[in-house]
Amino acid sequence: MSFYQKQSTDVSRLGLKCPECGVSIEKLPFKPRRGMTIYCPECAKKRKQQK
Ligand SMILES: [Zn+2]
Structure with missing residues:
Protein backbone atom coordinates (compact mmCIF):
# COMPACT_ATOMS: atom_id res chain seq x y z
CA MET A 1 0.00 0.00 0.00
CA SER A 2 1.54 3.25 -1.09
CA PHE A 3 1.17 6.39 0.91
CA TYR A 4 1.31 8.34 -2.30
CA GLN A 5 -1.50 6.53 -4.01
CA LYS A 6 -4.58 8.58 -4.67
CA LYS A 27 -14.24 4.73 -8.69
CA LEU A 28 -14.35 8.16 -7.16
CA PRO A 29 -11.70 10.19 -5.37
CA PHE A 30 -14.29 10.94 -2.71
CA LYS A 31 -17.27 9.34 -1.02
CA PRO A 32 -20.50 10.13 -2.81
CA ARG A 33 -23.30 11.65 -0.81
CA ARG A 34 -26.89 10.68 -1.25
CA GLY A 35 -28.66 12.86 -3.79
CA MET A 36 -25.37 14.11 -5.16
CA THR A 37 -24.92 14.28 -8.91
CA ILE A 38 -21.86 12.24 -9.79
CA TYR A 39 -19.95 12.85 -12.99
CA CYS A 40 -17.19 10.74 -14.45
CA PRO A 41 -13.68 12.13 -13.95
CA GLU A 42 -13.60 13.58 -17.46
CA CYS A 43 -16.89 15.44 -17.18
CA ALA A 44 -16.06 16.53 -13.63
CA LYS A 45 -12.86 18.03 -14.97
CA LYS A 46 -14.71 19.80 -17.77
CA ARG A 47 -17.27 21.16 -15.35
CA LYS A 48 -14.57 22.46 -13.05
CA GLN A 49 -12.98 24.34 -15.92
CA GLN A 50 -16.28 25.87 -16.93
CA LYS A 51 -17.58 28.88 -15.12
ZN1 LIG B 1 -19.03 11.77 -18.17
Whole structure:
Protein backbone atom coordinates (compact mmCIF):
# COMPACT_ATOMS: atom_id res chain seq x y z
CA MET A 1 0.00 0.00 0.00
CA SER A 2 1.54 3.25 -1.09
CA PHE A 3 1.17 6.39 0.91
CA TYR A 4 1.31 8.34 -2.30
CA GLN A 5 -1.50 6.53 -4.01
CA LYS A 6 -4.58 8.58 -4.67
CA GLN A 7 -7.45 7.65 -2.46
CA SER A 8 -10.36 6.28 -4.34
CA THR A 9 -13.66 4.85 -3.30
CA ASP A 10 -15.01 1.83 -5.11
CA VAL A 11 -18.54 2.77 -6.13
CA SER A 12 -19.06 0.09 -8.77
CA ARG A 13 -21.74 -1.59 -6.66
CA LEU A 14 -23.78 1.64 -6.66
CA GLY A 15 -24.23 1.39 -10.42
CA LEU A 16 -23.60 5.08 -10.93
CA LYS A 17 -23.63 6.57 -14.39
CA CYS A 18 -22.38 9.92 -15.54
CA PRO A 19 -25.43 12.03 -16.48
CA GLU A 20 -23.31 13.88 -19.00
CA CYS A 21 -21.85 11.09 -21.13
CA GLY A 22 -23.50 7.96 -19.69
CA VAL A 23 -20.30 6.16 -18.81
CA SER A 24 -20.48 3.94 -15.73
CA ILE A 25 -18.53 5.20 -12.75
CA GLU A 26 -16.60 2.64 -10.73
CA LYS A 27 -14.24 4.73 -8.69
CA LEU A 28 -14.35 8.16 -7.16
CA PRO A 29 -11.70 10.19 -5.37
CA PHE A 30 -14.29 10.94 -2.71
CA LYS A 31 -17.27 9.34 -1.02
CA PRO A 32 -20.50 10.13 -2.81
CA ARG A 33 -23.30 11.65 -0.81
CA ARG A 34 -26.89 10.68 -1.25
CA GLY A 35 -28.66 12.86 -3.79
CA MET A 36 -25.37 14.11 -5.16
CA THR A 37 -24.92 14.28 -8.91
CA ILE A 38 -21.86 12.24 -9.79
CA TYR A 39 -19.95 12.85 -12.99
CA CYS A 40 -17.19 10.74 -14.45
CA PRO A 41 -13.68 12.13 -13.95
CA GLU A 42 -13.60 13.58 -17.46
CA CYS A 43 -16.89 15.44 -17.18
CA ALA A 44 -16.06 16.53 -13.63
CA LYS A 45 -12.86 18.03 -14.97
CA LYS A 46 -14.71 19.80 -17.77
CA ARG A 47 -17.27 21.16 -15.35
CA LYS A 48 -14.57 22.46 -13.05
CA GLN A 49 -12.98 24.34 -15.92
CA GLN A 50 -16.28 25.87 -16.93
CA LYS A 51 -17.58 28.88 -15.12
ZN1 LIG B 1 -19.03 11.77 -18.17
